[in-house]
Amino acid sequence: SPGILPLDSPCSGLCDVIDIDEHYLVQKPEKLSSVCVAGALRDGLCAYTALHTHARMAAGHTLLVTDGASSFGLMCIQLACYHGVKVLTTSHSPQKHTFLEQLRPSVAKVIPVYDGSPDLLSVVLEETGGLGVDIVIDSGVRLQEEASEEAKLLPHKHDIISVLGVGGHWVTSHKDLQLDPPDCRLLHLKSASLTFLNPEVWTASSSQQGRYLHILKDIVDKMSTGVLRPQPEEAVPLYEATVAMETVQRHEVLRSHIKL
Template sequence: MYVIEIQQTGGPEVLRLVERPRPELTGPDDLLVRVYAAGVNPIDTKIRQRGPMLPAGLPAVLGCDGAGVIEAVGEGVTRFKPGDAVWFCHGGLGGPAGNYAEYRVIDQQFVQAKPRTLGMVEAAAAPLVLLTAWEALHDRARIAAGQRVLIHAGAGGVGHVAIQLARLAGARVCTTVSGPEKAALAHELGAEFCINYRDEDLVEAVMDWTEGQGVDIALDTVGPEVFRRTIPAVAHYGDLVTLLDPGPELNLKEARLRNLRLSLELMLTPMLRDLPRARLHQGWILQRCGDLIDRGELRVHVFRTFALAEAAESHRLLERGAVMGKLVLDLDPSR
């Protein structure tokens, strides 16, 4: 089979198309999945640049998100059978178990049935961003109907599904964007108010929208500087959730005066720390989101697809910051 492998850290050029033996079932709960599509996420580019997050190390196959069809099952598998279509977020953090590959073996506990209304490309784009947005809004911030929510980078991978999940929870949403095309997508997905962060003052715009109160919840998907600038835009006793390390030099005086609840969200923790109960919860989240997708209440926006051999180009495009929604590697053997 063909995989995209990194043997050293560096730029996109270290992503190499190589041939490797097809993996075999080794445990009773294993599934052999023919991967039809693999999502491309910022974590992939960070591991490529900085190195694996797990002891398995290099060489490594990237890709946390995948969707495909089961070709074989272990003797203990009860939830699936050959021919079933599945989606999952597992692997890609070190060693050979990633989804930039034509085949992979994965334990049945990490897999869910693919939503029936989603194609393979859309299914592969979805798991990591859905899990991240759901955990940030529901588990960290405890979102409730009637709240006002600020979601940064609303046309991005996490941002565009976070807008929809917040609206489905009954919240009103504003978001930051960099231009009219991204604003149009954010409005289409349910954002009530868009702030062009290049031309407008974030705090002033939020205060105008909230009649001077600030937002009840803010979700930072960008990083330390945005986290810092968002603090005065959050209402007293509100929630500020960030997906990234806010950095060592952070003045939290204003956050303390506002009695903000500050939360960190990393959906990779159950993989990194081997937390079975947390993995079960994430499985429930995927099932819940799958139901919303099949009812037409939630969708994933795929910006562009690439062949497996074009993985380096997908990383270059993602790192340029021009993507709306998600990028996907299309491995469909019929194409």
Template sequence: MNVIEIQETGGPEVLRLVERPQPTLTSPEALLIRVAAAGVNPIDTKIRQRGPMLPAGLPTVLGCDGAGVVEAVGANVTRFQPGDAVWWCHGGLGGAAGNYAEYRVIDQHWVHAKPQTLSLLEAAAAPLVLLTAWEALHDRARIADGQQVLIHAGAGGVGHVAIQLARLAGARVATTISSPEKAALAHELGAEFCINYHDEDVVEAVMDWTAGQGVAVALDTVGPEVFRRTIPAMAYAGDLVTILDPGPELDLKEARLRNLRLSLELMLTPMLRELPQARMHQGQILHRCAELIDRGELRLHVSHTFELAAAADAHRLLEQGHVTGKLVLDLERDR
């Protein structure tokens, strides 16, 4: 089978198309899945640059998100049968093989029935961003009906689903964007107020929108500088969540004065630490999101697709920044 493998760290050029033996079932709980599509996420580019997060080392295959069709099942598998269409977020961190590959073997407990109304290509774009946004808003910030919420980078991968999940929770949403086209998408997804950070002071705009109170919840999807600059935009006793490392140089005096709750969100932890209860919780989240998707209340925006052999081009585009929605490797295009 064809896979995209990295044998050394570096730029996109280290992503190499190679042929490897097709995997076989390794346990009674395992599924053999023909991968139809794989999501491309920022974590993939970081591992490519810095090396795997798990000790298995190099060479390795990237890709946490995937969707495909079950081809064979282990003797103890009860949840699936050959022919089932599934989605998952598993692998690609340096331990289990990732999804930039034509076939995967995965324990059944990481895999879930894909939403009926999503194509396999769309489904491959979804799990990581859905889990990240849901955990950030519901598990960390405890979002509530009627709150005013700020979502940074609302046209991005996590941001565009976070806007929708916040609206479904009854919140009013403001978001940062960088162009009129991204503002149009954010409004379409439910954002009430868009702030073009190139032209406006984000804190001033938020304070105007909230009548000087600040937002009850903010989600940083960008990085340390945005996290720090969001603190003055927060309401008293608000929740500020970041999905990135806020960095070592962090002055929390203003956050302390505002009695803020500061939260860190990393949806990869159940994989990194082998946490079965957390894995089960994430499965419940994907089930609930699938219901929302199939009711037409939540959607995924895929802006670009690439064949497997063009994975390096996908990484280059992602690292340029300002990608709208998600990027996906379409493995069916190669077959």
């Protein structure tokens, strides 16, 4: 079964060397460090899949990225700006707000969603002349009104649908998303679409291999030329891997990179 390693398998789940088909590899530019590429490749793949494959991004479109200071959100912002898209984004803290306002190329609007900040819908409609955005990419969705303090930073599903313009695209990372009939009716009235973002699907079909490799190569090329500039992350040595895994499981950090 997928994801299960048989007990009689010759490959160990904790081996020092991993066999990977050469047809799933791209060459790393010499000027990029292995840590930098390893930390940014997945977020870059997610951004490409969301913007190009699902949302069909084009110059002149308007994009809303939630939590733009996250590693995934930053990749989406930089890729969209490169293609001439007007970008709006939300910030989850004063520090992240300052960081997003100082980005170059700059975003059109940074919307704070912390400490009783202004309503997301009203700000987006004001920035778009009441039309709404063409694309929304979220990093999580709040399904209920009553939620934890951390979840309250996430946009409510109804707010996301409301900020979509006619024919808009909503790309979500929320795998357990539930829509009620009124939500579906509003999407129908706008002729809007909803797509689930799952970057793992590229390797599920051999027919997508060419596009998958093209995306990976374009990511490292754009990183090499400075179009994509991921936030630097420090790799954890192998002997601290267990501690790093525990911090991820406790949701203290989203991920951790291990240097072998």
